[in-house]
Amino acid sequence: METVQNQTVLITGASSGIGFELARLFARDNYHIIMVAHHVDKLDHAAWQLQSEFSNVRLNTIAIDLSKDDAPSRLFNHVQQQGWQINVLVNNAGFGEYGLFAESNLEKELAMIHLNIIALVHLTKLFLPYLLNQGSGKILQVGSVASFTPTPLQSVYGATKAFILSFSEALQEELKDSPVSVTILCPPATDTNFFNVAGAQNSKIAQGDLATPEEVASTAYKALLAGDKRAVPTFKAKIQVAQSAILPDALNATLMHKQSEETTKPKKSSSKKTSTTTVVSESAALPVTEAPAPVTATRKRSTKSSSVTNLDSAAASVAAIDPTIAATGLTADNLTASNTEAIPTPASKPKRSTKKTQ
Numbered sequence: 613m614e615t616v617q618n619q620t621v622l623i624t625g626a627s628s629g630i631g632f633e634l635a636r637l638f639a640r641d642n643y644h645i646i647m648v649a650h651h652v653d654k655l656d657h658a659a660w661q662l663q664s665e666f667s668n669v670r671l672n673t674i675a676i677d678l679s680k681d682d683a684p685s686r687l688f689n690h691v692q693q694q695g696w697q698i699n700v701l702v703n704n705a706g707f708g709e710y711g712l713f714a715e716s717n718l719e720k721e722l723a724m725i726h727l728n729i730i731a732l733v734h735l736t737k738l739f740l741p742y743l744l745n746q747g748s749g750k751i752l753q754v755g756s757v758a759s760f761t762p763t764p765l766q767s768v769y770g771a772t773k774a775f776i777l778s779f780s781e782a783l784q785e786e787l788k789d790s791p792v793s794v795t796i797l798c799p800p801a802t803d804t805n806f807f808n809v810a811g812a813q814n815s816k817i818a819q820g821d822l823a824t825p826e827e828v829a830s831t832a833y834k835a836l837l838a839g840d841k842r843a844v845p846t847f848k849a850k851i852q853v854a855q856s857a858i859l860p861d862a863l864n865a866t867l868m869h870k871q872s873e874e875t876t877k878p879k880k881s882s883s884k885k886t887s888t889t890t891v892v893s894e895s896a897a898l899p900v901t902e903a904p905a906p907v908t909a910t911r912k913r914s915t916k917s918s919s920v921t922n923l924d925s926a927a928a929s930v931a932a933i934d935p936t937i938a939a940t941g942l943t944a945d946n947l948t949a950s951n952t953e954a955i956p957t958p959a960s961k962p963k964r965s966t967k968k969t970q
């Protein structure tokens with residue numbers, strides 16, 4: 613199906629929050645959207661929601677843990693194999709980890725560095741020459757107001773966002789005479805799943821005045837299409853950025869520390885543990901899956917309950933065309949219903965004996 617604009621956008625972290633709202637804006641303008649995120653069921657649900665709202669939009673979903681070393685290459689190769697011509701890359705996937713660095717979760721922080729920095733650099737490395745060759749293209753890099761200040765209690769997160777700002781501003785200079793633009797989005801604290809994943813839901817910042825993902829995405833979308841260098845949504849965030857530029861870093865750090873403290877005494881809560889499991893442990897086990905064909909607009913909500921089965925069954929089709937790829941417990945029976953595929957990571961590749969049982 614041809615889109616009105618005949619343009620394709622690939623959005624990482626498109627299953628919720630800012631990424632999902634960006635996908636919605638691209639859908640409204642009838643882009644072909646490739647939605648990338650980690651967890652299959654959530655992504656499947658997001659695609660269903662979008663397709664319900666925009667029945668004619670062309671959607672593909674790819675579930676992949678981008679914190680893994682080879683994930684960006686596998687994603688890029690897959691996009692190439694499918695023949696999708698990307699016009700816009702949105703590097704949005706990211707998460708944080710809350711707590712004193714001496715006590716916070718190293719495994720989660722290393723995965724965060726992999727996702728927020730390494731995957732973003734790697735995807736940019738792969739897609740930028742491609743866009744340059746194509747003669748046009750746009751890249752949105754999702755930083756933060758935290759890109760401009762040290763962030764005590766989210767020390768690693770803030771550092772990853774500072775990296776994104778520095779890296780992307782360098783690219784803007786290198787690309788200033790090129791047909792490819794790089795826009796940096798610097799959202800303020802926004803009402804998404806971010807604080808739950810970071811374990812920061814009790815922090816003053818999370819319980820304060822939050823921007824909506826819709827307004828953040830709207831500012832980002834306009835700036836991206838205009839080829840602007842920077843998008844800072846909300847007046848408050850603009851003040852924050854200006855303040856960070858004026859004040860010495862040590863003072864910025866003190867102010868940020870105060871804002872980030874917990875409002876109630878820490879129940880160093882179970883939610884933090886839960887989020888760690890979600891982001892780190894599950895990530896190691898999840899396969900890379902793709903739903904290459906659109907989720908139909910008529911798809912009933914009830915099919916969602918079987919989305920895992922459908923995705924699993926789709927994995928069988930990939931296993932069938934690539935003998936090096938197999939998936940556990942799969943049948944191809946539901947393939948038509950879900951139109952999903954799976955490309956398991958090398959780590960999750962099942963043993964031969966499993967495949968024989970298919």
Ligand SMILES: NC(=O)c1ccc[n+]([C@@H]2O[C@H](COP(=O)([O-])OP(=O)(O)OC[C@H]3O[C@@H](n4cnc5c(N)ncnc54)[C@H](OP(=O)(O)O)[C@@H]3O)[C@@H](O)[C@H]2O)c1
Pocket residue numbers: 624625626627628629630631648649650651652654655676677678679704705706707708727754755756757798799800801802803804805806807809891895
């Ligand atoms: N919310 C804020 O206050 C705020 C402020 C400034 C900047 N930001 C930035 O905005 C971006 C979007 O965050 P959000 O606020 O919209 O949070 P969100 O609702 O939690 O969305 C995060 C997205 O990233 C995906 N993701 C997480 N880990 C992944 C992995 N290993 N591989 C692939 N995808 C992964 C998530 O998919 P799964 O759920 O499947 O993992 C989800 O789609 C992030 O870069 C964040 O740092 C947020």
